[in-house]
Amino acid sequence: MKRIAVFTSGGDAPGMNAAIRAVVRGGLHHGVEIFGIIRGYNGMIKGDIIPLNSQSVSNIIQRGGTILKSARSKEFMTPEGRKKGYDQLKSHGIEGLVAIGGNGTFTGAEIFFNEFQIPTVGAPGTIDNDLFGTDYTIGYDTAVNTALDAIDKIRDTADSHDRIFFIEVMGRDSGYIAVQSGISGGAESILIPEERQTIEDVVGTLKAGFEKKKSSSIVVVAEGDEEGHAAIIAERIKSTIDVPVDIRVTNLGHIQRGGRPSAYDRILASRLGLGALEGLLAGHKNEMAGIVNDKLVYTPFHDTITKKKEINSDLLRLSGILSK
């Protein structure tokens, strides 16, 4: 393989630039030309493909977002779209792909390989940490710290005003961000899709807090599958609880996606970017590079897509004990 292209796809995540840099610098090391595709599959179809050298990725390791930009592509879901993409890669002499993204991205890559035999190795780039085949995904540690920073700030107000705050964090249908930001933020209660808690459970926890003279509380809510989760839950609790409480709701929203990546995310992204490139060079395809127990592993896209990563049950137990 002499020419490989890298692209980012799906929601941006802090550390994606570090992964791109590792692919480019790794290419230099292995004598492979690296190209960048702008805006994911969309750019592939349009031929928005540029050569990347060491200078192109200089001074980007500390930046959030992705210098290659990201986009969703409806056209790539059609055979015609993929054919156009293939023609563009062909005309640029691209023989393999490194895809930084999540399961949507990997699904597209697998279909594309089956049709045109251009192999892809993926690197898990998503703040949600919901990908089977790696302990952590690129961007997750930064997102958790951003959420934590917000929780710390909100606790100042919660304490000053004796309030209960419901804080909604990202994570789609995964509770990872909620669990880690909730435990580290000292939340009294954490609501995640993986563990069904009833309104009565939450009311119970909050009431137990009152009895211990706890005057303020933080409840972290994973966005789960419904829009406006935290607001709805808070509303129901307000109408259920029979003690006078001042309940506020805040949705952390898009701040969780951006920002300077943490040390952990930069190193993880560097290892995974290089790992994806070297996997491709070693003949891997339709697989995602991941780090499990501090070791590089490759997992078939099929498994990353169909298998569910479980939240460590130690953490759920820990959360229960610490909020006493």
Next chain:
Amino acid sequence: MKRIAVFTSGGDAPGMNAAIRAVVRGGLHHGVEIFGIIRGYNGMIKGDIIPLNSQSVSNIIQRGGTILKSARSKEFMTPEGRKKGYDQLKSHGIEGLVAIGGNGTFTGAEIFFNEFQIPTVGAPGTIDNDLFGTDYTIGYDTAVNTALDAIDKIRDTADSHDRIFFIEVMGRDSGYIAVQSGISGGAESILIPEERQTIEDVVGTLKAGFEKKKSSSIVVVAEGDEEGHAAIIAERIKSTIDVPVDIRVTNLGHIQRGGRPSAYDRILASRLGLGALEGLLAGHKNEMAGIVNDKLVYTPFHDTITKKKEINSDLLRLSGILSK
């Protein structure tokens, strides 16, 4: 005056603790005993009043929120409530008050003085910077930097995905936070109550951006007087604009209130806390300590309540030029 009490009231603001510390250390310097009232006027009514010494305020200058807590008091709006408060102060031998808060707090203090002749000097503590009589209020600089940090993060995503983001910041009916965070965040457009812009104006700015190949934009919206401002405006623009755009809305919410105060806020709060105390000792009453052009001044509560502080028109002009 031998005994003075300090309290915080209204929304908490970063730097309030630095102001409390300055009152206590200033009391030590001037040989005056300082007491703290917990939860503002509510605590005054209940007699929740504690002595404060140098150790009480050690290691608090860096903390957000207020160690004296804050609350709204309906009871203090009644003559009976104020009488109770007076009796409590009397029984503690309190002869004067330092009130850290905003216009609601000062209004109460003035009525209280007229009834019971216990003088209050105020220190402006609110993130909104909407108080006449001081260039800046305690907490404003920190809140602007918190909003800015969020805008910087969101721009990473806006750039990566070619999106337009509407970001709603705090400020009640004042546009200060919006103007400073918007200019420093490089916003393409800033919507504030002080300057009526039509939907057409905003659409015009955004379209001009497209024509210059600007692929992402940030619009900062002051919360103004309506709930959900940013969401409503974004919706109306979506239905008006005839170019395909991906518009997102995020409301920064309560993170803007908390956090470690900035250097500026800690110094401002220290000067104003000491200034309020020394004003009280010098015979001031019904006045707010403020810093105007780097000098300590006292302004009658009547003026802080009735006069409107204007946003420097240089800033509005600057914003227009820089977003080109």
Next chain:
Amino acid sequence: MKRIAVFTSGGDAPGMNAAIRAVVRGGLHHGVEIFGIIRGYNGMIKGDIIPLNSQSVSNIIQRGGTILKSARSKEFMTPEGRKKGYDQLKSHGIEGLVAIGGNGTFTGAEIFFNEFQIPTVGAPGTIDNDLFGTDYTIGYDTAVNTALDAIDKIRDTADSHDRIFFIEVMGRDSGYIAVQSGISGGAESILIPEERQTIEDVVGTLKAGFEKKKSSSIVVVAEGDEEGHAAIIAERIKSTIDVPVDIRVTNLGHIQRGGRPSAYDRILASRLGLGALEGLLAGHKNEMAGIVNDKLVYTPFHDTITKKKEINSDLLRLSGILSK
């Protein structure tokens, strides 16, 4: 066991407070009374021992340092000192100890057990990450991010002035902080005790950079075993290199110890604090609780003291490739 005491010893590390909190809340969960010893072995000798309840550890998870303070104790190195300590514990009814610290602390605990049969389980609290028996130590992730933040800032100046910066980071005789902060900071070269590099190697790397028109460079130097390491190396390189370069040296120093702990450190510390307590209750002694491959394990003090934790060789290779 009905009464357990917790203490911190050795250099302070961010997350120690989260570990203390976990011990206290865990005690509540298991119906065990928890006491805190102030200033480590010194406080034990003096009987500076206080009961801790849920409120004592409220709102400390986000604070750097240690609320129990830390100190070195020469007296505890003598049999007389340890006898005094034992008498104090006895008189307080303390039956077991949770020691948060490093190898110096654990060595003392083991001798103490052999003399007086009061069992200790340790939790690894040190920013250096140099303890065998755990993948990470409490405080390490925060220290790396603090060092990284400093490197990011210094790179702004290095780039603006085309300079080479030698940045010395902490870690005693371990290169962990240097390796992770160096890779994540995009350092051109990383000098650690574990891997002897000659001055010629560094000069070679820097010269190769010049040839690729790299105008600025960052060299991260682990403090190693000599004081002023970075300054000495920089001086020698200045006198060796035959290209005109502007070389500056900065020693990050004590900022690396403090600050709000990261999410990772708070969770790690919470798991290890609870793990140490529950280990003690389950009959462990002379062992350190650690997390290896995301699982709680106990390692004899003897091993944590005598065995050397190796730096993952993948990281050293990564560093070489990324600086191309």
Next chain:
Amino acid sequence: MKRIAVFTSGGDAPGMNAAIRAVVRGGLHHGVEIFGIIRGYNGMIKGDIIPLNSQSVSNIIQRGGTILKSARSKEFMTPEGRKKGYDQLKSHGIEGLVAIGGNGTFTGAEIFFNEFQIPTVGAPGTIDNDLFGTDYTIGYDTAVNTALDAIDKIRDTADSHDRIFFIEVMGRDSGYIAVQSGISGGAESILIPEERQTIEDVVGTLKAGFEKKKSSSIVVVAEGDEEGHAAIIAERIKSTIDVPVDIRVTNLGHIQRGGRPSAYDRILASRLGLGALEGLLAGHKNEMAGIVNDKLVYTPFHDTITKKKEINSDLLRLSGILSK
């Protein structure tokens, strides 16, 4: 004037990029072409001059350092060097200059004007805040907050270990950074060139602290005119004081120059960049744009160079009272 060039010179300061951006966007607004000179006077001599458009300064407002780079130029101190610089400007059609820097920069600009009649208006860019003619310089607020952040971190360790820390901050022969970071960091003592304190004074303050059971102390030392100031002072105090104390010294060094500029610095830099440009267009020359009492003013280089800006004596008094 149809073509104006902007450059940065002297030590880099956070906000310089915001000032460059304001010059460029202001040029667009006024229909003037803006060029950038790379590496200050050095680049002028070499003709390293590039056109800047709106895109060139997009997404730089949040970055530390300077995209135009900075350097000292010995050659520009010679008539021959300046002649070369003039020829280069001439050949590019440059009719005026905006110089972002300090007094060294302005001195060169004035000599250059006298020889070649190319006018310069300056913008004060230095973290030291030592320029007469403006309340604050670009980069100062950020540097103070960086120093403060470090002091907050070090206090965690000082408190945990009952230590006295001497922290040296930047500022050359000015005590501005020391005063503001010291007051906001709650320092027990602040040593600045403007106010001679004897070793006895400091020892007195520290002893008074001991007597009040203050177990830790922070002394902030301005770098002043001697290298290693803090280390020398600490050594002398160690040998003078007769109480057992654990004294540590840390020099914050170059981290104070870099990093994301604060909101204040971005706005100040934007106002001053635009102000310098508009001053030049209005016929000003040999003057520095400054903000005094929130208003744009122009001060002759002669005054900025010869006059000394005094530290507000309120702050010095405040510092004395608060450390009680």
